[in-house]
Amino acid sequence: MKICVIGLGQIGGSLASGLRQSGEWVYGISKKKETVDYAIRNNIIDDGATEINLREIDNFDVIFLAVHLGLYEEYIKRLRQFSGILSDVGSVKRTFYTLSKKSGIRFVGCHPIAGTEKSGITSADPNIFKGKYCIISGWSDKSSKEVVEGLWKKIGAETICMSPKYHDKLLCAISHLPHIIAFTLVNSTYGIRKGYKEIFGGSFRDITRVAQSPAQMWVDIFLQNSDYIIKQTEKQLAEMQKILMMIKNKQKNKILKYIMKSKEKI
Structure with a gap:
């Protein structure tokens, strides 16, 4: 097959490289x-x-x-006459599903659960998807889904299917909210930790690693999935308020039970 990847950042570049190594002919587009x-x-x-x-x-x-979500509408409008299959790698699936369905083109929404906090073509890795899941979420027809799903399996990914609505709700909880926590933790602690980077513990490094992710990408994700992000963040704040009140009131047993309960839910 002949494949075109629009956007050659880490994920787009890795996808292009993996597909090329698997025997597909790959054309890449980047503004640079x-x-x-x-x-x-x-x-x-x-x-x-x-x-x-x-x-x-x-x-x-x-x-x-493989571009920022904020560019989807522009590209899908331009590609509405495309007779092949349009797919994507975005972190919010309702956007792609709604725009693609409206355009009338054949489409398959995808979200590979892979990547690092690095960005750009120099961080592309053809093996980045091996053993990782790619979520297939929203498609125009079964045959298109099978073609795209086959490409992901060809480069080593496992696939799982879910609706765009459930995808966005789930990813808000397991990806989007953790990024908000990382960004806010970095900002709220900057004054006290400035100048002591060499003694940061593993817990701080682990939880804030993703704060180095591409900023514009996360602006688009937060705005495109704002309804679920607002609800989940409010829920998170309520949980933080619970344990904060326990600490204020020095409720040792309640704090212990809260921590033990969280360990059971991991």
Whole structure:
């Protein structure tokens, strides 16, 4: 098959590289010429450009969007005449599902649960998806789903299916909220810890590692999934208020029970 990946950051670049190594012909698009040149030079893609040529899009069997969520509407409008399968790798699935369904194109929503806090084409890794899950969430037809699902399995990923609505609710709890906690923890503790980085414990490093993630990507995620994020963050604040009151009132047994209860739920 001929595959096009639009957006050559860590995930897009890793997807392109993995598919190319698995035997697919891969075309990459990035607004930065140096990114395209790097990807060709390092055998991440077979060929590429800095812009989509709408007269040639039907040369591809599958196009993957690996751009910020805020750019989805623009790209899906431009690709509405595409006769192949449009897919994506975004962290909010209702956005892709709604826009794609409205456009009338064949589509399969995807979200690979992989990646690190690093970004850019230089962090691309063809093995990053091996043994990891890719969520298949919302599709136009069964045959398109089977094609895209097969590509993910070909590069070593396991697949699991769920609705876009449940995906966004679940990922809010296990990914989006943890990022909010990391960003706020870094900011709230900066004054007291400044200058003592060498003595940070593992707990602080582990919980704040993701605070180094690409900022614009997370702005888009927070805004696109704001309804679930608001509800889950309010729930988190209520839980923090519970244990804060126990500490204020020096309720030793209640604190112990609360911690033990949380250990049982992991």
